[in-house]
Amino acid sequence: DAKTTQPNSMESNEEEPVHLPCNHSTISGTDYIHWYRQLPSQGPEYVIHGLTSNVNNRMASLAIAEDRKSSTLILHRATLRDAAVYYCILRDTLRDFGNEKLTFGTGTRLTIIP
Amino acid sequence: DGGITQSPKYLFRKEGQNVTLSCEQNLNHDAMYWYRQDPGQGLRLIYYSQIVNDFQKGDIAEGYSVSREKKESFPLTVTSAQKNPTAFYLCASSPGTSGRTDGQFFGPGTRLTVL
Numbered sequence: 001d002a003k004t005t006q007p008n009s010m011e012s013n014e015e016e017p018v019h020l021p022c023n024h025s026t027i028s029g030t031d032y033i034h035w036y037r038q039l040p041s042q043g044p045e046y047v048i049h050g051l052t053s054n055v056n057n058r059m060a061s062l063a064i065a066e067d068r069k070s071s072t073l074i075l076h077r078a079t080l081r082d083a084a085v086y087y088c089i090l091r092d093t094l095r096d097f098g099n100e101k102l103t104f105g106t107g108t109r110l111t112i113i114p
Numbered sequence: 115d116g117g118i119t120q121s122p123k124y125l126f127r128k129e130g131q132n133v134t135l136s137c138e139q140n141l142n143h144d145a146m147y148w149y150r151q152d153p154g155q156g157l158r159l160i161y162y163s164q165i166v167n168d169f170q171k172g173d174i175a176e177g178y179s180v181s182r183e184k185k186e187s188f189p190l191t192v193t194s195a196q197k198n199p200t201a202f203y204l205c206a207s208s209p210g211t212s213g214r215t216d217g218q219f220f221g222p223g224t225r226l227t228v229l
Contacts, residue, residue, distance in 0.1 A: 034217065043204045044157065046217025087156065101147070101172075102218060104156035 004088045009109045012078050020073040020108055022088030027068050032091045034102065035062065035073050037084040044087065044104075047073065083112045117141065118221035120205050125226045127199075135190045135224050137205030144210030146188035147218065150174060151202040163188055164210055192226065199228045 005023040012018040024033065035047040048055055048062045050071075055062040061074040075082055087107040118139045127133045139146065145164050149157040149172075159172030163182040177196025182188055188207075192199045205221040 036217070041223075043206070043220030043223050044218075045220065049217060101159065101162055102157075103159070103173075104149075106154070106156050 004090060004105055006086075006088050006105065006108045008106070009111065011111045011113055013113050014080060015077055018075040018078045018082070018110065020075075020086050020088075020110065021070065022072070023070045024088070024090055025069045027090060028092065030093045032093055033062065033064060033068075033071050034089045034091055035060070036087045036089065036102075036104075037082075038087070038107070039081075039084045047086075049091075078110075078112050080112050080114065083110055085109050118205060118207055118219055120203075120221040120224050123222065123224060125224055127226070127228050129228055130194045132194055133192050133199075133226065135192065135203055135205075135226070137188045137190065137221060139186055139188075139205075139207045139219075139221075141207055141209075141219060142185070143207035143219070144185070145208045146182070147206040147208075148172075148178070148180065148188070148190045149204045149206065151204060151223075157204060160190065199226060201226060 032049050032051050034049040036044040037047050038044040048057055048060050050062045050064055054064060063072045085107040087104050089102050121136045147162040148160040150160055151157050158174050160174055160178050161169055161172050161180040163169035166182055166185050169180050169182050177193055179191045202223050202225050204223045206218045208218045
């Protein structure tokens with residue numbers, strides 16, 4: 001299975017943009033890039049996903065490198081409620097067609113400084 | 115409101131006892147999942163089900179059992195064969211083949227402590 005690499009932790013100031021990196025150098029052509037986040041003592045929450053093009057939604061933006069070997073989750077204006085562990089996950093659409101079976105790593109713990 | 119419910123939030127059991135964790139969803143999702151999370155770690159997949167009356171082992175199925183008799187329910191039994199059952203258990207669902215997917219939806223989790 002393709003693996004992802006993320007920094008263990010990051011800090012950011014409140015109300016500033018946050019760029020969370022993810023490396024996935026062994027990504028295959030059928031792997032989608034998914035991002036989830038987990039607030040303390042809660043279940044993970046879907047954030048965004050993409051294949052090749054950059055994606056935007058109400059929560060965040062996902063910037064995908066042209067060679068797809070890395071991606072960046074962008075929180076445009078961090079708030080204290082964005083403090084969480086962020087997981088970058090690859091999902092093989094061919095192997096797992098019909099379900100969202102995901103493999104979680106240890107993610108990046110984001111701390112927001114007031 | 116649609117969502118996933120897990121009960122109870124905290125559960126204590128004596129060593130050697132089987133325990134069943136509840137997971138219910140009213141999202142009309144086909145696929146459901148059980149994950150386990152240990153402190154400071156990511157989630158690990160225990161079992162998943164793509165359709166009623168069918169389920170597959172995940173990465174750490176030993177010592178666990180599941181059933182999927184109804185679309186909305188996917189209970190997990192932690193048996194006495196599970197050597198280290200104390201953990202945070204998370205249930206999730208996704209549309210599966212029944213519709214466009216925007217990701218997996220998670221319940222609030224059950225924290226199981228075996229004494």
